[in-house]
Structure formats: C-alpha cells, structure tokens
Amino acid sequence: MKWEENVRKVVPYVAGEQPNKKNMIKLNTNECPYPPAPGVVRAMKEMDYTALRLYPNPDVAPIVDCLAEYYHVKPSQVFVGVGSDDVISMAFLTFFHSGKPILFPDVTYSFYDVWANLYRIPFRQIPLTEDWQINPEDYKVENGGVIFPNPNAPTGLLQSLDTVEEIIQANRDVVVIVDEAYIDFGGESALKLIDKYDNLLVVQTFSKSRAMAGLRVGFCIGSEKLIGYLNDVKFSFNSYTMNMPSQALAVEAVKDDTYFKEVTGRIVATRERVKKELRGLGFTFPDSYANFVFASHKTVPAKEIFEALREADIYVRHWDKPRIENYLRITIGTDEEMDRLIAFLKEFLAKRAGQ
Numbered sequence: 001m002k003w004e005e006n007v008r009k010v011v012p013y014v015a016g017e018q019p020n021k022k023n024m025i026k027l028n029t030n031e032c033p034y035p036p037a038p039g040v041v042r043a044m045k046e047m048d049y050t051a052l053r054l055y056p057n058p059d060v061a062p063i064v065d066c067l068a069e070y071y072h073v074k075p076s077q078v079f080v081g082v083g084s085d086d087v088i089s090m091a092f093l094t095f096f097h098s099g100k101p102i103l104f105p106d107v108t109y110s111f112y113d114v115w116a117n118l119y120r121i122p123f124r125q126i127p128l129t130e131d132w133q134i135n136p137e138d139y140k141v142e143n144g145g146v147i148f149p150n151p152n153a154p155t156g157l158l159q160s161l162d163t164v165e166e167i168i169q170a171n172r173d174v175v176v177i178v179d180e181a182y183i184d185f186g187g188e189s190a191l192k193l194i195d196k197y198d199n200l201l202v203v204q205t206f207s208k209s210r211a212m213a214g215l216r217v218g219f220c221i222g223s224e225k226l227i228g229y230l231n232d233v234k235f236s237f238n239s240y241t242m243n244m245p246s247q248a249l250a251v252e253a254v255k256d257d258t259y260f261k262e263v264t265g266r267i268v269a270t271r272e273r274v275k276k277e278l279r280g281l282g283f284t285f286p287d288s289y290a291n292f293v294f295a296s297h298k299t300v301p302a303k304e305i306f307e308a309l310r311e312a313d314i315y316v317r318h319w320d321k322p323r324i325e326n327y328l329r330i331t332i333g334t335d336e337e338m339d340r341l342i343a344f345l346k347e348f349l350a351k352r353a354g355q
C-alpha cells in the first residue's frame with residue numbers, strides 16, 4: 001500500500017503487564033502497595049460529578065499551586081502532565097531540538113530511546129560502568145541534551161548530588177533532565193539546584209511514592225524560562241491534558257505529608273529487610289534506593305525464576321536485553337506480599353538445587 005510509505009513508523013515501549021487476578025502478587029510496575037492518602041479517597045467520594053460537563057483547568061492550577069507551595073518555588077516554575085511519561089515526552093519535544101545526539105545511559109528507563117525515535121531525535125546511549133554507575137566524565141562531550149533517572153531504573157542505584165551537579169555543570173548549553181521518579185525512597189533531590197541552573201529540569205511523579213499510578217499525574221520543576229517553553233509546546237498539543245478528578249485528587253495527596261512520609265518510610269523499611277532475605281537466598285543486586293530491587297541469582301538464570309514466579313501468579317519484571325538478561329526487577333510490595341515471594345523463592349530454589 002502506497003500510503004504506508006508515509007506512516008510515522010515506531011517501535012513502541014512495552015509496559016509491564018497489568019493482570020487482574022485474585023490473590024496475585026503484582027511486583028512488576030513499581031506501583032505503591034498501599035492506598036492513596038485518606039484525603040484522596042474522601043475527596044473522590046465527595047466529588048461533584050455534575051462539574052464533569054465543564055472542561056478542566058487547562059493550567060492544572062490546583063496541582064501547580066499546591067506543588068509550588070510544597071517545594072518552595074513559584075507556580076511559574078512548575079509544569080504538570082499526565083504522568084511523568086507525558087512530562088518527559090513533552091520535554092523531549094520541547095528541548096531536544098538541536099539535531100545533535102542526546103545522551104542517556106545504556107541501562108536505563110526504556111522509554112527514552114522510544115521517545116527519541118518517535119520525535120526523530122538522534123541519541124547516544126552511554127554505557128554504565130561495570131558496577132552500574134554513571135561516570136560523569138562520559139557526559140562531557142558535545143551533545144543535544146542529557147537525561148538520566150536518579151535513582152536509575154532498573155538498577156535502583158543513586159548518584160550523589162555532587163555527581164548530578166557535575167553533569168549539569170558540564171552541560172550548561174543544553175537542557176539536562178533528571179528523572180526523579182523514585183527519589184522519595186531515599187535519595188537527595190536535584191530540586192536543590194534549580195535556582196542555580198536555568199537549564200535543569202527535575203521530573204517527579206505521583207505514581208510511586210504517592211500511590212496514584214491510576215490517576216496519571218506527573219510534574220517537573222525548573223526555571224521559569226524552561227517551564228514557559230514547555231507550556232508553549234503543551235498548549236500547541238492539547239490544552240486539557242489533565243482531567244478534572246485527577247487535578248482535585250492530586251492536591252489531597254500533597255496535603256497529607258504525614259501519610260506520604262509514613263508510606264515511603266514503610267516501603268524503605270521493607271526494602272531493606274527484603275535485601276537481607278534475598279542475599280540469604282543467593283541473590284546479588286546493586287544497592288537500591290528505589291521501591292524495587294534489581295536482583296540476579298548466583299546460579300539460577302533470571303528467566304527461569306521469572307517464569308516460575310509467573311506460574312505462581314507472582315509478577316516481577318524481566319528484560320531479554322544485553323547486560324540485564326540475568327536480572328529480575330522486583331517491586332517492593334507489602335510485608336506480607338514480600339514474605340510470600342521469599343517463601344516461594346526459598347522453596348523453588350531448594351527444589352531446583354535438589355534436582
């Protein structure tokens with residue numbers, strides 16, 4: 001068919017599966033195992049559904065204002081999107097327009113190369129070191145922009161704020177995006193550097209630490225200039241990105257800081273316990289600062305464990321990709337879910353060793 005020659009052909013991102021089975025343990029997409037803050041649930045119950053006939057606030061002002069207050073920045077420094085995927089995609093479209101290759105790690109969030117391909121942005125994947133670290137020296141080359149997650153995904157490793165700043169400092173002529181989807185689980189945010197670098201964009205999400213993956217809320221904070229350009233592109237794309245219920249509910253999540261700290265604290269405590277248990281079972285992993293562990297077993301191939309877990313309705317993530325094919329990314333669930341995972345692994349590994 002002739003028309004097919006003019007199609008924008010892309011290889012799409014593959015999201016983790018979303019099965020819906022009773023009694024399954026879902027540890028494959030880094031969701032929060034606890035419900036959203038009580039205020040979110042209350043606001044949802046009390047929502048005036050007749051208001052849904054109106055368009056939502058195009059500026060997403062309720063969330064923007066509330067985040068500006070929480071993070072001590074101006075509302076004009078905050079941009080909200082439909083999940084951080086939307087924010088990052090919009091940022092690629094806005095800032096990576098030089099024609100020069102953008103840089104990101106070889107082992108990282110696997111949506112970056114998909115967006116780059118979609119928008120026809122050239123890119124170079126910089127190999128992480130043997131022990132999965134980002135070497136800032138590798139980012140001191142001519143480029144069209146830089147993006148990396150901190151902590152990185154799927155390794156969970158955190159770079160110090162000094163390393164992050166070294167990369168920004170070396171790249172003052174391009175936009176540097178720090179994707180902090182997992183920063184609330186123990187890392188030091190680059191938000192501290194916002195006032196110092198007008199080319200720094202820090203992206204965060206409500207999907208993990210704020211237990212709202214289903215509402216799709218993400219945001220970024222940067223200089224007024226960066227946010228202004230981002231809004232110009234967003235309003236040239238779709239004015240009403242964020243639906244009305246999500247705008248109202250996200251505000252409630254930010255208001256309840258006590259609940260937020262309690263939930264993230266609990267996940268961190270479970271993570272540290274699970275690390276010990278996994279080590280005891282013969283797993284090795286980079287020392288995660290996120291709400292997941294990226295684990296490899298000393299003797300049993302990851303794919304085999306992945307399939308056995310799946311058979312038992314325990315879902316984790318596995319990629320058949322170079323460097324990481326022998327690893328499983330395991331999201332931290334509730335204590336009870338992790339106990340069931342560990343019990344299964346113990347039995348499975350013992351049985352296999354006895355074969």
Ligand code: PMP
Binds near residue numbers: 218
């Ligand atoms: N960045 C990273 C590193 C992620 O792992 C994810 C989750 N898949 C996202 C961004 C996007 O999350 P969301 O769109 O739910 O905010």
